[in-house]
Amino acid sequence: MKITFLGTGAGEGYPGLWCQCVHCSYARKHGGRNVRTNSSALVDDGMMLDISHACFDVAAVHGIDLSQVTTLLITHPHEDHLYPKHLLWRKANDEYIHYSYADQLHCGGPRFTAIPQLNIFGNHFVRELLESFLDDNYELRSAHLRDLNIQFNEIHEGISFDTDGYTVTPVRGNHVKPGFSHGYIIQKDGKTMLYALDSGLFDEDMMELMSKFQYDLIVMEGTSGLNRQQGGHMALEGNQFMLNYFKQKGCFGAHSQFVLTHLSPHWCPPHDFYKEIVARDGMLLAYDGMSIEF
Secondary structure, eight states: OEEEEEEOBOTTTBTTTTOOSHHHHHHHHHOGGGOBOBOEEEETTTEEEOBOSSHHHHHHHTTOOOTTOOEEEOSOOSTTTBOTHHHHTTOOOHHHHTSOHHHHTTOOOSOOSOOOOEEEEEOHHHHHHHHHHHHHHOSOHHHHHHHTTEEEEEOOTTOOEEETTEEEEEEEEEESEEEEEEEEEEEETTEEEEEEOSOOSOOHHHHHHHTTSOEEEEEEEOTTBTOSOOTTSOBHHHHHHHHHHHHHTTOEEEEEEEEEEOBOTTTSOOHHHHHHHHHTTTOEEOOTTOEEEO
């Protein structure tokens, strides 16, 4: 399996849009891996994890085509993880697809090529947001879901499902309120990864659920960084606790990797510095465009 990070920042971005603190100023001055867009990721070539405002821009910069993605797993309905306006650009007049290039030049529309069905998976909070968004933009929601070639599937923690050759198990988080966010355990061809963003600290039943798997890769939010107040997010102390827990449970082997993403500029130092801090615990710090094969 392969994961490519199409964004590794928290909601305010990195640097923060309206901030001139030491971290934000450093990121603007030095650029590179210190600059982060809202978090999103691509697994192999056909599965996306969240759909942020900038994910298509990051993908284009790195020569990645997202038009043929068939599975989209949504962690929760905050706008930095689910930007539904991108879905509207899937609309097209199918007749134009069969026109010649010369004829298409005189047509209008956001898409002139065929796309596969996009299967979206998310909790009922995600479903409610998508329904509300489509109600605001279309008169007939169900008809236009077909027009956008989208199928929505509601998830439930601990209940696995199969999609495009992957087996996926949702894990309930504690962001905003229990069940508002979900992480995902993703398995394929003998490989297993955990992707857990905006999770906060997990409840005991979810800890037990996660301890039943052997992980090749764990991707976890590092939002709160050096701040000891974690709230609905995970700080470095929480990351350390989770890594030690997985090791104690025998879930994390000698060749497993533990990666932090979804980093806030106000609690996480710039990449140039923070990567060395987390490396002391054997963790990797993700950056926009980073790819890991495992």
